[in-house]
Amino acid sequence: TVQDGVRVFTLDMQEGETDLGQGGLAPTLGVNGSFLGPTLRATRGEQVRIDVTNSMSETSTLHWHGMKLPAVMDGGPHQQVEPGRTWSPTWTVAQPAATLWYHPHLHGRTADHVYRGLAGLFVLDEPAGSPEAAVQDALPHEYGVDDVPLVVQDKKFHADGRLDDADPFLSSTGVRGSVVLVNGTADPYLDVTTERVRLRVLNGSNARIYSFGFDDGRDFQVVGSDGGLLEAPVTTDRLRLTPGDRAEVVVEVEPGERTVLRSFPQELGVNPFTARFSGGDDTLDVLELRAAPTLEPSAPVPTTLAGIPSADEGAATTTRRFELSGTSINGQDMDLRRIDEVVDAGATEVWEVTSLDDSPHNFHVHDAQFQVLDVAGEPPPLDLRGWQDTVYVRPGKVTRLLVTFGTTPDAEHPYMFHCHLLRHEDQGMMGQFVVV
Ligand code: C2O
Ligand code: CU
Structure with a gap:
């Protein structure tokens, strides 16, 4: 519903039982039901508010994966929603139409909460009448x-x-x-x-x-x-x-x-x-x-879709290196009290990510959509030349990302970067950055 120009969503995290078709009922979690959650949909430029109630017996969070938004609205491990409480983040959608999603992010419990069914899509649209909306409609x-x-x-x-x-x-x-x-x-x-x-x-x-x-x-x-x-x-x-x-x-x-x-x-x-x-x-x-x-009949797919700026490394003011190994990044396990990186609001930086062990990992950065500059010195495959917030990290090869950070300074509330294999994330392969 829209109230005073704000699009309001009501999400209720619940415990329940679901027949997942495997011979009996499974205890599950969900949003407004007992497994998964509704697809949320908002338009670029719109202000949204999400009333997140926790009707479960344990604390959790909901994180808006891929969304550019103030850190205090991010739904990361610091924005905990205790049982019986409601948390109401609000922000203005300021990014292109995309398929984003939401999921819990309670440190140490993310894998369990997602596995049991807490997740949903968050689809962003373009304002009616814009050239971008015309492409979506084609x-x-x-x-x-x-x-x-x-x-x-x-x-x-x-x-x-x-x-x-x-x-x-x-x-x-x-x-x-x-x-x-x-x-x-x-x-x-x-x-x-x-x-x-x-x-x-x-x-x-x-x-x-x-x-x-x-x-x-x-x-x-x-x-x-x-x-x-x-x-x-x-x-x-x-x-x-x-x-x-x-x-x-x-x-x-x-x-x-x-x-x-x-x-x-x-x-x-x-x-x-x-x-x-x-x-x-x-x-x-x-x-x-x-x-x-x-x-x-369906129309043919348009041959041009979106204007993606060519990744200009010259715009970067800083290069940071991230080495993934075991359960840590740069030799340190996640600590909710430690800020690992301090980034200037609106800055563009190169983030170089390398995995030092023989295991699959990926790398996700909150509040950003980045461009992949290269992987082991080679240009990325064609499907990775658009906006990414998560990318595969090949062992032993450097994956270089060009990241432009948000413009809302907040030294108190960090965003996360981490491996999105949830077990690794829970075990500590995650760090925190603030935008100042
Ligand atoms: Cu999809 Cu930090 O998460
Ligand atoms: Cu990993």
Whole structure:
């Protein structure tokens, strides 16, 4: 609802039980229900307020992943919502249309809270009548019809249908499962009624890295990354999303056909043994697309999508280095009382991220959408040339990011940067920065 020009959302974190299709009820968490939460939708320029109530028996938080906003509204580990309390962050949406998401961020408990079902999408739109909105409208954009959110989460279950969060064999990345739920549904399919369908895919998994493609090898077009549309569509048959990443893809179907969105074996840049025990060899079915016998026509995907400035390293005033190893960054485990980095409001910086161990990691920065300058000195793949807030970190290779920080100074309230494999984050692979 809109009250006095402010778009107000009401979110209630709840405990419950959900039949996840695995032989019985699973104790779960959710928002306004018992598993996952509603898709929030707001427009660039709009002021939003979110009334977050915690009806659960334990403290949690809700973090607006990918959002540019004042640190005190961020929903990180410091903005705790105790049972029975309501927290009401408010901010003005000041970034391009994108598929963002929200999830808990209580330090040490994030993996558990997300795994049990606390997560939802936060879709941003462009103001009606703007040239950016015209591009959005040229893409499939009818929510739930040809513009479909996919919250992809792999789970493991006990025989009685309860979620199993046990660690996988010989791996430190945290829980992975062989059942892929899409929007909380096992064995999901989508009835497609249009020639083209836009899928807004969130990797909402704790640890699993997906390499998406189709069983019949068809190409699809990647049109958006974490922070919004790409400059131009990228045609490919594979797309990697690491935990926390999103992408928008457009798939074309023929009348009556079926095709399965899958995750395929992939090269993670770790040694083959580690790769195997990190899920790198796995094949998982994600979603079956079932095309209707006759399809509504869809417009072709525009050849130009968004204006993305070329990443100008010359604009950077500082270079910072981050070395990921074990459960720490630059040799230190997360400490809620320690500020690791102090950044000038509005500054552009180069952040160089390297992993020193033979494990998959990724890197996420709050309050920012960054550009990937290069990976091991090479330009990033085409699907990583738009705005990102989370990026895969290959062991032993330097991943360089160009980050422009927010303009709201606040020396008291930090933002986080961390590995988004939730087990690693909980164990301490996270640090804090303030913008001053
Ligand atoms: Cu999606 Cu700091 O998190
Ligand atoms: Cu990690």
